[in-house]
Amino acid sequence: MAFTRKDLLGIRELSVEEINTILDTAESFKEVSARAIKKVPALRGKTVINLFFEASTRTRTSFEIAAKRLSADAVNISASTSSVSKGESLIDMAQNLQAMAPDAIVIRHPSPGVPHQLSKMVSASIINGGDGAHEHPTQALLDAFTIRQHKRRISGLQVAIVGDIMHSRVARSNAHLLTKLGAHVRIGGPRTLIPVGYDKLIENSEGSLTVCDHIDEAIAGSDVVMMLRIQRERMTDAFFPSLKEYSVQYGLTLRRLGLAAGDCIVMHPGPVNRGIEISSEVVDSARSLILDQVTNGVAVRMAILFLLIGTEGQ
Amino acid sequence: MKLLIQGGRIIDPSQRIDKISDLLIEDGRIKSIADSVPGSEGILPASDVEVFDARGLIVAPGFIDLHVHLREPGEEYKETIASGAAAAVAGGFTSICAMPNTKPVNDSASVTRFIIDKAREAGLARVYPVGAITRESKGEELAEMAEMKDAGAVAVSDDGRPVMDSQVMRHAMEYARDHGLIVIDHCQDLRLAAGGVVNEGRYSTLLGLKGMSGAAEESHVARDIMLAELTGARVHIAHISTAGSVEMVRLAKRQGLGVTCEVTPHHLALTDAAVVGFDTNTKMSPPLRSEEDRAALIEAARDGTIDAIATDHAPHHSDEKMFEYDRAPFGVVGLETALGVALTVLHHSGAVPLARIVEMLTTGPALAFSLPGGTLAEGSPADVTVFDPEGEWTVDVQRFKSKSRNTPFAGWRLRGSVAATFARGRDVFRA
Numbered sequence: 036m037a038f039t040r041k042d043l044l045g046i047r048e049l050s051v052e053e054i055n056t057i058l059d060t061a062e063s064f065k066e067v068s069a070r071a072i073k074k075v076p077a078l079r080g081k082t083v084i085n086l087f088f089e090a091s092t093r094t095r096t097s098f099e100i101a102a103k104r105l106s107a108d109a110v111n112i113s114a115s116t117s118s119v120s121k122g123e124s125l126i127d128m129a130q131n132l133q134a135m136a137p138d139a140i141v142i143r144h145p146s147p148g149v150p151h152q153l154s155k156m157v158s159a160s161i162i163n164g165g166d167g168a169h170e171h172p173t174q175a176l177l178d179a180f181t182i183r184q185h186k187r188r189i190s191g192l193q194v195a196i197v198g199d200i201m202h203s204r205v206a207r208s209n210a211h212l213l214t215k216l217g218a219h220v221r222i223g224g225p226r227t228l229i230p231v232g233y234d235k236l237i238e239n240s241e242g243s244l245t246v247c248d249h250i251d252e253a254i255a256g257s258d259v260v261m262m263l264r265i266q267r268e269r270m271t272d273a274f275f276p277s278l279k280e281y282s283v284q285y286g287l288t289l290r291r292l293g294l295a296a297g298d299c300i301v302m303h304p305g306p307v308n309r310g311i312e313i314s315s316e317v318v319d320s321a322r323s324l325i326l327d328q329v330t331n332g333v334a335v336r337m338a339i340l341f342l343l344i345g346t347e348g349q
Numbered sequence: 350m351k352l353l354i355q356g357g358r359i360i361d362p363s364q365r366i367d368k369i370s371d372l373l374i375e376d377g378r379i380k381s382i383a384d385s386v387p388g389s390e391g392i393l394p395a396s397d398v399e400v401f402d403a404r405g406l407i408v409a410p411g412f413i414d415l416h417v418h419l420r421e422p423g424e425e426y427k428e429t430i431a432s433g434a435a436a437a438v439a440g441g442f443t444s445i446c447a448m449p450n451t452k453p454v455n456d457s458a459s460v461t462r463f464i465i466d467k468a469r470e471a472g473l474a475r476v477y478p479v480g481a482i483t484r485e486s487k488g489e490e491l492a493e494m495a496e497m498k499d500a501g502a503v504a505v506s507d508d509g510r511p512v513m514d515s516q517v518m519r520h521a522m523e524y525a526r527d528h529g530l531i532v533i534d535h536c537q538d539l540r541l542a543a544g545g546v547v548n549e550g551r552y553s554t555l556l557g558l559k560g561m562s563g564a565a566e567e568s569h570v571a572r573d574i575m576l577a578e579l580t581g582a583r584v585h586i587a588h589i590s591t592a593g594s595v596e597m598v599r600l601a602k603r604q605g606l607g608v609t610c611e612v613t614p615h616h617l618a619l620t621d622a623a624v625v626g627f628d629t630n631t632k633m634s635p636p637l638r639s640e641e642d643r644a645a646l647i648e649a650a651r652d653g654t655i656d657a658i659a660t661d662h663a664p665h666h667s668d669e670k671m672f673e674y675d676r677a678p679f680g681v682v683g684l685e686t687a688l689g690v691a692l693t694v695l696h697h698s699g700a701v702p703l704a705r706i707v708e709m710l711t712t713g714p715a716l717a718f719s720l721p722g723g724t725l726a727e728g729s730p731a732d733v734t735v736f737d738p739e740g741e742w743t744v745d746v747q748r749f750k751s752k753s754r755n756t757p758f759a760g761w762r763l764r765g766s767v768a769a770t771f772a773r774g775r776d777v778f779r780a
Contacts (some may be wrong), residue, residue: 047555124671146673147557148627167675169557204557230560232551 060338078107101336129156175208190217198263214242223253357403362708363724411443411732416659423452456481506533522582536569592645657714664753692765740766
């Protein structure tokens with residue numbers, strides 16, 4: 036099917052067909068990265084701006100490589116919200132960007148909704164590269180791509196998402212995406228880090244979303260365990276007593292992984308805090324797909340750029 | 350100077366009047382109400398009488414808004430006392446209470462006098478200053494309430510900066526009681542609200558925005574009711590927004606405590622579902638709540654738990670409302686849409702009788718703050734609002750008299766429009 040959206044703002048708005056179109060397109064781009072000359076001319080003459088208001092190595096680099104492998108010109112802008120003076124509003128930023136006539140703007144911003152606000156102000160395609168604790172659609176798509184690659188399906192899978200659910204845009208986007216595709220998602224983590232009404236997040240989904248009282252309950256029998264990063268800077272807010280206690284109570288060890296299905300795969304959006312939310316043994320085990328996720332990220336982002344701004348994609 | 354408002358349906362909750370009548374105004378005061386049943390001539394128009402044809406319209410006491418931010422002194426680019434007063438009368442309000450969170454804060458008699466002088470220059474609506482509870486609204490030392498009262502303040506409030514220290518609040522209530530001042534509280538435990546920008550619930554979770562729980566409001570409502578009982582003070586809960594809060598006020602009233610409350614049109618009309626899309630004109634404090642809360646507010650409006658509809662008119666410049674959602678300032682304007690929203694949501698839906706809505710705009714707020722007005726009794730000042738309960742209009746922000754445009758109702762089709770506003774018998778607004 037054709038992909039007719041101007042922007043990719045979140046997973047919530049996407050239909051199952053649109054999600055499958057992106058994943059199928061990514062399959063065809065995966066092969067490009069395996070070639071000796073890793074480049075196709077699909078987006079020659081197109082300009083992609085990576086506008087990052089938060090530190091990011093993985094996502095920004097992944098988008099940059101994706102754009103370059105499609106022969107687009109990629110420009111990286113690292114901005115800091117603290118340097119934006121109070122008088123400078125989104126509209127000024129939007130107008131300045133618009134004046135440079137980019138075809139796509141990948142934006143990461145600490146405030147939820149900024150990609151949505153920006154999309155109403157500029158004609159370029161906006162790709163949400165992560166907005167606060169709201170959504171991170173490209174991460175969820177690459178996660179789904181990775182799961183599909185290893186499990187050959189998503190429908191009917193048991194997926195545990197564990198850790199700092201509250202501050203995680205990855206968890207929200209994955210909850211939407213995986214349940215749309217029919218997975219049964221179980222949420223685990225300290226109650227202080229699970230926002231109210233999380234189980235009511237999804238609507239009209241094939242799958243289900245359950246908040247578990249204990250993380251062992253979330254992990255038991257899972258086909259996929261997705262661990263989330265603990266953000267050390269949040270320690271001051273008294274969400275849990277100490278990193279030591281967190282790692283014992285909520286960390287993924289080989290022993291705890293034993294509760295999951297025998298062929299369970301382990302994922303993490305990175306960066307990993309080894310020994311806190313996930314032990315080194317698990318990270319380095321054969322079950323860990325953390326680096327596959329990074330590899331697949333390029334193919335999925337190529338697919339998204341191609342579908343949004345490629346002439347053939349429109 | 351005589352004015353005859355002829356043939357309208359007069360609703361005056363203070364006298365329990367609801368009938369088709371003529372209203373005669375003489376020298377700025379209500380002279381008489383006379384039946385104008387078909388066949389009778391009512392009060393005969395004499396040659397020196399100006400006649401306002403009010404057939405098909407409602408004639409009510411001038412509306413009173415207990416909660417308005419006029420931004421002057423200090424932020425005149427958002428609103429001035431004059432532009433706020435013009436917006437007020439365009440919305441049918443002849444009296445408005447000005448919150449003290451200006452720059453400087455209205456925490457002294459000199460600022461109170463400044464507001465009163467500016468309002469007198471503007472004419473139009475009566476402006477009643479509300480003084481600060483504490484100096485600079487810092488929540489620490491009591492402001493000079495008695496001096497502000499002498500200068501014309503009618504109540505005290507640290508609106509927008511809730512008094513966190515319960516002992517300071519206790520003293521404020523005791524002292525305010527001595528001086529006949531009402532204590533208004535913007536109920537919110539700031540620690541529990543935890544920097545939230547929207548209601549905590551499904552939508553805050555969905556959108557990844559920080560939520561403020563209903564409990565953050567309710568814990569302060571509970572505290573204030575207990576302190577009202579302890580001190581005997583008159584306490585007014587500003588912009589009540591949750592089912593739990595109205596239930597507590599309902600119980601407090603049943604116990605005969607001096608507790609009153611107000612609700613905003615936006616909390617009656619909207620829920621936090623409106624935040625989807627990240628329009629910063631859906632950002633206010635307290636935040637838009639759940640559908641269950643909204644239903645409880647409407648029921649409380651119907652059963653008399655809520656004393657007043659107050660707008661919490663909070664002008665902000667469009668540049669500021671263009672910020673990221675979590676950085677944009679809280680608040681929306683409301684003076685010019687209040688009647689239309691209230692009638693559309695409460696009256697035309699059949700939820701609340703028209704006379705009760707008029708009461709919440711007139712007699713209810715007058716009694717809550719012991720203000721003159723809110724009545725068409727013979728001899729009282731002729732503050733009168735005439736409105737068309739069926740008048741349909743589309744909210745066009747460009748036509749606002751307010752300097753600011755930050756409303757969540759832009760483009761809404763409303764049913765209920767102001768036809769004319771009279772203050773002290775003077776014609777201050779005509780549609």
